[in-house]
Amino acid sequence: MHVNRISRARRRGAVALTVAALAAGATAGAGPAVAQPKAAPSAAVPGCSAAYTIEQKLSTGTTWRMCWHYEREAGLVLENISYQPPGEAAPIKVLADAKLAQIHVPYDDGKNEYSDLTQYGFGTGLMNMQPGECPGGTIKTVKVPDAIDPAHPNVKGLCTTTRSRGHAFRMQGDSANKVFQTQGKDFLVYTVNQVGWYEYITEWRFQDDGTINMNVGATGSLSPYDYDAGDGRGWPLGKGATAYATSHQHDVFWKLDFALDGSSKGRVEQYDSAVTTHGANTPTNKTTLTKVTKELAGDAKNMRWWRIVSATGKNKDNHARSYEIVPGPTTKYPGRSFTQHDVYFTQYNKCEQFASDNLPNCGAGHPKQVDKWVNGQTLTQPVVWVNVGFHHIARDEDQQPMPVHWQGFSIAPRDVTAMNPLTPAALADQNGNVNGGS
Numbered sequence: 001m002h003v004n005r006i007s008r009a010r011r012r013g014a015v016a017l018t019v020a021a022l023a024a025g026a027t028a029g030a031g032p033a034v035a036q037p038k039a040a041p042s043a044a045v046p047g048c049s050a051a052y053t054i055e056q057k058l059s060t061g062t063t064w065r066m067c068w069h070y071e072r073e074a075g076l077v078l079e080n081i082s083y084q085p086p087g088e089a090a091p092i093k094v095l096a097d098a099k100l101a102q103i104h105v106p107y108d109d110g111k112n113e114y115s116d117l118t119q120y121g122f123g124t125g126l127m128n129m130q131p132g133e134c135p136g137g138t139i140k141t142v143k144v145p146d147a148i149d150p151a152h153p154n155v156k157g158l159c160t161t162t163r164s165r166g167h168a169f170r171m172q173g174d175s176a177n178k179v180f181q182t183q184g185k186d187f188l189v190y191t192v193n194q195v196g197w198y199e200y201i202t203e204w205r206f207q208d209d210g211t212i213n214m215n216v217g218a219t220g221s222l223s224p225y226d227y228d229a230g231d232g233r234g235w236p237l238g239k240g241a242t243a244y245a246t247s248h249q250h251d252v253f254w255k256l257d258f259a260l261d262g263s264s265k266g267r268v269e270q271y272d273s274a275v276t277t278h279g280a281n282t283p284t285n286k287t288t289l290t291k292v293t294k295e296l297a298g299d300a301k302n303m304r305w306w307r308i309v310s311a312t313g314k315n316k317d318n319h320a321r322s323y324e325i326v327p328g329p330t331t332k333y334p335g336r337s338f339t340q341h342d343v344y345f346t347q348y349n350k351c352e353q354f355a356s357d358n359l360p361n362c363g364a365g366h367p368k369q370v371d372k373w374v375n376g377q378t379l380t381q382p383v384v385w386v387n388v389g390f391h392h393i394a395r396d397e398d399q400q401p402m403p404v405h406w407q408g409f410s411i412a413p414r415d416v417t418a419m420n421p422l423t424p425a426a427l428a429d430q431n432g433n434v435n436g437g438s
């Protein structure tokens with residue numbers, strides 16, 4: 001997947017044609033993409049001008065607001081992200097800063113290991129998008145620092161659009177004729193970045209119920225330079241068994257700086273549940289809280305989860321607002337110490353920007369990777385790093401183009417609002433123990 005720039009430049013024309021052809025095909029099936037006029041961004045997002053404001057009110061009544069900017073290595077950065085569901089008078093701030101923190105790609109044969117963000121031009125490889133790849137949305141122009149093509153630093157590369165996601169909820173009332181149901185809507189923000197032969201889709205999906213999904217999808221092409229016929233560390237592609245695409249791993253890291261209710265001083269909590277088979281009648285389950293007061297390298301486990309709790313904000317039920325980390329499917333790579341854990345909570349340090357191969361000069365002796373930053377500091381301003389791995393053993397279907405393979409995770413609101421943020425008016429009094437049903 002990684003080649004020198006000359007080969008890559010030679011390849012770029014062909015890739016562009018392929019994308020154009022795909023976009024045309026998709027458009028024929030789904031109808032032409034229509035750019036919807038958007039209301040001018042309000043001044044509700046502090047910290048950015050109108051050009052760097054993203055604001056979307058979904059048809060279900062929830063508004064997401066944020067600022068964006070673009071960095072040379074990390075690519076798209078989202079800041080001051082807030083969520084305002086129906087019934088909330090003001091936006092609720094969720095995140096101060098959210099971005100990718102590394103894509104680490106070690107090959108199974110031990111010959112190559114890449115840091116795509118910090119060494120292989122992820123950020124500078126921002127791709128122009130065709131209208132058909134941002135259906136119903138708008139594509140913003142991004143000025144790319146040190147663009148690969150210096151004559152064209154302005155890339156139409158940031159799509160914002162909306163999508164239906166099926167049922168947000170369903171509940172039958174007094175009779176089959178009275179059904180409360182809502183079809184959920186998502187707000188999407190995404191870019192496509194080329195690294196060598198691969199193209200990474202970085203997608204941020206903001207649901208109308210407050211959930212945020214972060215995913216990276218790898219597509220494009222397998223690298224023709226990473227075929228190896230003989231060492232047993234690949235999978236045969238093409239006719240017979242002569243060309244073996246070398247197996248490899250994609251470890252994607254995200255960095256999230258929470259700022260629930262505007263305060264970066266959140267608390268981290270870990271919950272574990274233990275099931276016993278020795279209950280009086282049935283198995284019992286006991287959930288215990290462990291306060292994470294010091295930096296932690298955390299491992300996902302059955303019946304374990306974490307949340308970030310607001311230091312200041314409460315919902316209308318007088319419960320502290322929080323966001324829960326919902327892990328995605330992952331294949332953890334044991335080969336490097338920074339990939340050996342699923343989540344890291346570190347005390348905020350402006351200099352710590354990348355989960356591995358950290359670029360800023362943080363002073364002599366300051367480690368370059370996230371696992372080494374976990375060294376016992378008290379967590380008063382936690383930064384959350386999430387590692388999601390995918391072991392890619394290529395298959396015949398990966399040619400050509402390679403179907404998108406996704407990896408990612410979510411954060412979900414826990415007690416951010418006092419009830420379901422999309423509760424119909426007729427059910428608005430059903431909070432707590434609803435005696436007698438509805």
Ligand SMILES: [Cu+2]
Pocket residue numbers: 218248250392
């Ligand atoms: Cu791959």
